[in-house]
Amino acid sequence: MGPIKCPKQQVVAFEKLISQALTIREGSAQLTAARNAFARLEEAGQTL
Numbered sequence: 001m002g003p004i005k006c007p008k009q010q011v012v013a014f015e016k017l018i019s020q021a022l023t024i025r026e027g028s029a030q031l032t033a034a035r036n037a038f039a040r041l042e043e044a045g046q047t048l
Contacts, residue, residue, distance in 0.1 A: 005013070
């Protein structure tokens with residue numbers, strides 16, 4: 001473990017983690033949307 005941090009440093013680190021988690025979640029949602037769109041494109045291509 002690293003050095004003991006003061007509460008303010010802990011809060012800053014925690015907020016950084018939260019923002020990273022939100023960014024990852026947003027990216028995951030975009031990836032899911034892209035996969036769904038690609039699946040619809042494939043289905044449309046097969047029905048032509």
